[in-house]
Amino acid sequence: MKVVAFPRNEQGSGASRRLRNAGQTPGIIYGGSTAPVAIALDHNALYHALKKEAFHSSILDMDVEGKVEKVLLRDFQLHAFKQLVMHVDFQRVDANQKIHVKVPLHFVNADVSPAVKLGGAIISHVMTELDISCLPGQLPEFVEVDLSKVEAGASVHLSDITLPAGVTAVQHGQEENPTIAIATVPAGQVSADEAAADEEKK
Numbered sequence: 001m002k003v004v005a006f007p008r009n010e011q012g013s014g015a016s017r018r019l020r021n022a023g024q025t026p027g028i029i030y031g032g033s034t035a036p037v038a039i040a041l042d043h044n045a046l047y048h049a050l051k052k053e054a055f056h057s058s059i060l061d062m063d064v065e066g067k068v069e070k071v072l073l074r075d076f077q078l079h080a081f082k083q084l085v086m087h088v089d090f091q092r093v094d095a096n097q098k099i100h101v102k103v104p105l106h107f108v109n110a111d112v113s114p115a116v117k118l119g120g121a122i123i124s125h126v127m128t129e130l131d132i133s134c135l136p137g138q139l140p141e142f143v144e145v146d147l148s149k150v151e152a153g154a155s156v157h158l159s160d161i162t163l164p165a166g167v168t169a170v171q172h173g174q175e176e177n178p179t180i181a182i183a184t185v186p187a188g189q190v191s192a193d194e195a196a197a198d199e200e201k202k
Contacts, residue, residue, distance in 0.1 A: 001054060002061045003046075003071075003090075005029075005039040020084070027088040029062060029071060034092065039064060046085055050076065054141050057103040059093060070136060072101060093136045100170060102129045103140060107181065109148035115183035119152025122186060126179045130158075131170035138166035145180055156181040 008019070008026060016026045025043045030036040049055045055073060062071045071090040079086055093099055105128055115121035130143050145161055157177045158169055171178075 001049075001052075001058055002063060003041065003049070004063045005041045007064060008038040008040045011038060016087075020086070025085045025088055027090065029064075029069065029090045029092060032092040032094060037064065041088065043085060046088065047083065050085065053104055057101060057139070057141055059136050059139055060090070062090060070095070072099065095136055098133050098135055099139065100131065100133050101139065102131055104129050104142045105145050105180065106142045107145045107147055109146055110150075113147045113150045113183070115147075115150045115152040115154065119183070119185055121152040121183040123147060123150065124182050124184060126181055131172065132163070132167050133170050134164075134167040138164065140164045140167060143167075147181065147183075150181070150183050152183055152185050154183050155179050 005027065006024075008015075010018075019026050019040050020043070023043050024040040025046050027039045027041055028036055029039060060071050060073065062069045070093045072093055073088070074091045075089040077086040077088075078084065105125070107123070107125060110116055110123050113123070115123060132140075132143070134140075143161065143163060145156060147156065150156060157179055159177050161180065163169065
């Protein structure tokens with residue numbers, strides 16, 4: 001995904017305000033062996049790009065006056081109540097150095113799982129994104145979680161997910177195998193099933 005930016009020579013809050021009034025968003029590119037570069041981006045293009053999932057979890061081609069660098073979106077600030085991107089940060093990536101980034105989880109096949117199809121369960125997503133580590137060239141836009149074999153009352157854990165080649169999950173805290181999703185049967189559904197079973201016994 002390509003991002004076009006322009007060098008930003010003026011610094012400070014006043015200069016940033018003037019940029020925003022002109023329909024641009026101030027930003028910065030940092031990291032690597034090169035000095036940080038202050039940039040400005042077209043606000044509307046950036047605002048729409050931020051709505052795309054891939055923009056947050058892909059290596060981006062940052063074009064500044066014809067010079068293209070590989071970067072990752074690292075942070076952005078939104079206005080408290082206006083639809084306005086106040087500032088954006090990008091980090092340079094080295095093709096030979098592993099990166100640490102969060103990618104979204106895509107849950108598939110819930111509707112054909114025994115939990116939903118046979119058990120009337122509701123699958124709750126405990127996690128919606130995953131911290132991973134990999135080389136830039138191996139970065140997936142998302143990680144797929146296949147729910148096709150989940151039974152009612154069961155949980156899906158990190159160990160149940162097949163990660164793409166070269167990708168490892170970054171663990172936090174004490175939990176070695178965190179829960180990704182849970183298939184729970186609603187209380188009313190349990191009662192209805194039990195009532196039906198009782199009727200059959202009579």
